[in-house]
Each structure stands twice: as C-alpha cells, then as structure tokens.
Amino acid sequence: MGGDHGPSVVVGGVKAYIDRYGGEGVRFQLHGDETAIRAEVARNGLPADVCEIRHTDKVVGMDEKPAQAMRRGKGSSLWNAIEAVKLGEAQAAVSAGNTGALMAISKLLLRMAVDGLERPAIVASWPTKRGFTAVLDVGANIGSDARQLVEFAIMGEAFQSAVHGVEKPTVGILNVGSEDMKGHEEVREAHAVLRTDAVPVNYTGFVEGHDIAAGTVDVVVTDGFTGNVALKTAEGTARFISGLLKEALTSGPMAKMGALIAMPALKKMARRIDPSSVNGGPLLGLNGIVVKSHGGATAEGYGNAIRVAVDLARSDYLTKVSANFARLSAVLDTAEAASDKEQTGEIQS
Structure with a gap:
C-alpha cells in the first residue's frame, strides 16, 4: 500500500517480475486493502495460485515518523509483511513505503543479525x-x-x-x-x-x-x-x-x-x-531480508526490487x-585490548 502509487505498482511489479524472470518457484503475499489489491490482480491477469492476499485496513503513512510507526504500526500492511518474514511465512519482504518506518519496524521485529550491530545499511546497485x-x-x-x-x-x-x-x-x-x-x-x-x-x-x-x-x-x-x-x-x-x-x-x-x-x-x-x-535497496545487517523500493518506482522498477529480494533469499x-561478522568481532576485540594495554603502559611509564 506504500509508495506514490500503491497496489497498481506493487501488483504490476509482480507481473513485471514474472514476465521478465519467469517466477518459477516464487509465490507472493500481498498485504493491504483486499478490494484494491484484488482489482489489480485481475487487471494484470495474475493466476490465483501465485498471489495470496492478506487483508488489513491499516496503513503506515508516507509522512509518519518512525517512532509513530512503531507505536501505531502493528497490524498495518508494512508491519504484517515484515512479520511474515519473522515467522518464516515469507523469505523476504519488499516495500515502496515509508523508509524510516520500514527501517524501524524491520529492526524491531527481525533484530540485527549480529550482536553489536546498531542499524541496517541500505545498499544501492x-x-x-x-x-x-x-x-x-x-x-x-x-x-x-x-x-x-x-x-x-x-x-x-x-x-x-x-x-x-x-x-x-x-x-x-x-x-x-x-x-x-x-x-x-x-x-x-x-x-x-x-x-x-x-x-x-x-x-x-x-x-x-x-x-x-x-x-x-x-x-x-x-x-x-x-x-x-x-x-x-x-x-x-x-x-x-x-x-x-x-x-x-x-x-x-x-x-x-x-x-x-x-x-x-x-x-x-x-x-x-x-x-x-x-x-x-536491501536493508543489510538484519536477521532477515527486507528490500526498499523507490517510492516513485514504476511497475518495472518494482519488479527489479522483487528480483533483488529473490536473489538474496536464494543465496x-x-x-x-x-x-x-564473528571473525570481525574477534579481530576488533583483540585490537582494542592491545590498544588499551599500550595506553595503560604509557600511563604507568
């Protein structure tokens, strides 16, 4: 339901992904207003066994602050999509919605992949x-x-x-x-x-x-x-x-x-x-796969965001x-200990 165009681009993106990459072995959960989504599914001629629609009336606004989204976002289309990844019902989530809200809710539900990581990073190709x-x-x-x-x-x-x-x-x-x-x-x-x-x-x-x-x-x-x-x-x-x-x-x-x-x-x-x-742009560092699409993306562009999510999920x-990260932590801990020891020696001398 997010982005500049909502279901028309999201469902159109599913169609664009299938048309370009075949979509073999990939199924989709579409979270949001069932009536609006179902109309787009029919318009794009998507078969019923490819898309599962999960209805909710609740939507995180594009202008909502992350703190508001975390307090009020439970049960929204954005929250439910990420929760599906947490529960293992989906292998990846893709959204064109509010970036700050996506980041905050993803971190809250999925947690970081490794202790010590503070926030995810967004990567661009x-x-x-x-x-x-x-x-x-x-x-x-x-x-x-x-x-x-x-x-x-x-x-x-x-x-x-x-x-x-x-x-x-x-x-x-x-x-x-x-x-x-x-x-x-x-x-x-x-x-x-x-x-x-x-x-x-x-x-x-x-x-x-x-x-x-x-x-x-x-x-x-x-x-x-x-x-x-x-x-x-x-x-x-x-x-x-x-x-x-x-x-x-x-x-x-x-x-x-x-x-x-x-x-x-x-x-x-x-x-x-x-x-x-x-x-x-995937949110890297999370204990799960979440991909951010441009809010103004076309259906073809959204299909490319889906491709990134699928590739990550299959890798x-x-x-x-x-x-x-486990190796990095060991290296940095050793380096910090050596630095502290050196500084202590300098002070004592």
Whole structure:
C-alpha cells in the first residue's frame, strides 16, 4: 500500500517480475486493502495460485515518523509483511513505503543479525562501465564510525556476490583522495583494519567519487550522508542528461530523423541510466531480508526490487555475513585490548 502509487505498482511489479524472470518457484503475499489489491490482480491477469492476499485496513503513512510507526504500526500492511518474514511465512519482504518506518519496524521485529550491530545499511546497485557497483550506506546511517564502515564492507561484499554474481568482489572506501593520510579519522581507521588479512574481504584501498561510475571497485563503502547525497546527485544528473538529450533530438526535422536511426542505441542507453532499472535497496545487517523500493518506482522498477529480494533469499548471504561478522568481532576485540594495554603502559611509564 506504500509508495506514490500503491497496489497498481506493487501488483504490476509482480507481473513485471514474472514476465521478465519467469517466477518459477516464487509465490507472493500481498498485504493491504483486499478490494484494491484484488482489482489489480485481475487487471494484470495474475493466476490465483501465485498471489495470496492478506487483508488489513491499516496503513503506515508516507509522512509518519518512525517512532509513530512503531507505536501505531502493528497490524498495518508494512508491519504484517515484515512479520511474515519473522515467522518464516515469507523469505523476504519488499516495500515502496515509508523508509524510516520500514527501517524501524524491520529492526524491531527481525533484530540485527549480529550482536553489536546498531542499524541496517541500505545498499544501492550503481550502473558502471563494468556492470554494477554496490554502494553502501546510502541513507540509513547519517554518520558512521570505523567499525561500522568495516561492517559495511563485509555486508556489501556478500551482497555483491549474492545478487550480481561477482566472485571475490573488490572493496574500496570512498574518500577525498587515495593517499593514506587523506580523509577524516573514521575512514583512516577503517582503512587500517581492512588492510590487514584478518578481515575476509578483498580490500584495495581508498577510491574517489569518479571511481564509482568507472567501476574501479565492486563495492564502495561510505557513510549514509555521503552515500545518499551521491546517489541522489547521480539520479538527478541521469534525468537531467535524458531531458537534454530528448530536447536536442526533437529540436528539428533533421534531429528527429537522426533520433529515429539511433533509436535502438538510445533505448539501450536509457535503460542503463534509468534509476528504475537498478531499483531495490536491501536493508543489510538484519536477521532477515527486507528490500526498499523507490517510492516513485514504476511497475518495472518494482519488479527489479522483487528480483533483488529473490536473489538474496536464494543465496547464502545471511550465513556468510554472520560468519564474517564473528571473525570481525574477534579481530576488533583483540585490537582494542592491545590498544588499551599500550595506553595503560604509557600511563604507568
């Protein structure tokens, strides 16, 4: 029931996913107003054995604050979808609804995958020259300390393997330069930890903003403030370029003729830079799979978010992340103990 268009896009997204990926072995629970959902199911011609409708009149508003959603959200379509994952009735939840509410309710019901994790991270699949780069966090955590950045590296590496099929993904930390002394203390500390062999990721060092689109690494790690600004800037730039291109190609008879000849190539380019084509940002770090779709996504875009959820559900993502976090905790605990011992020795001397 969330997003800008509600059931029309969600149910249309189910249809788009089935049409494109076949949908073999996948069934759907649709939570919300049964009358509205059933009308869209009929309009899209979906068979009854593919979709189970679970009715509720209660909806979390797009403008509700997370605290309000947690207090008032029980029994809503958003709450019920996540609870289905908690109870094992579903392997993943997808929503285009209120991001803050989705984050808060998911953390409340599913808990974090590992003790010590504070909040999930949202990952975006960024189109590049080489395919797709996973960028995280893109909005869940405004600021992140060194430990969280290392956690993002572990989660992003596992995501890139599960969803995009990359073996041994390369990982970099977003910084203002590639030199070791560049950046604030948190990125330098995370850089130092990831350079050791103790953390099981293929870390290559610092990367800069231009490296994201170039596909220099498979996973780019940053805090949520920087990641969200970068993502929205890129999406806005893509729409701006598309608008300029459309304006230029319709500016006169000759331009229109050239556009007609180049149409197949132009459509291919448009699909590459369309934000809907890479829609679907999982909330990584939860003890369960939850995927956030853009609120303004089209049915095709929502179908892509479903694909991300299915790929994660069919992978060993959660098992791999849990194992790597256990190793990380041991490494950081040892490093902290050594640091405390060193500091104590300095004080005594």
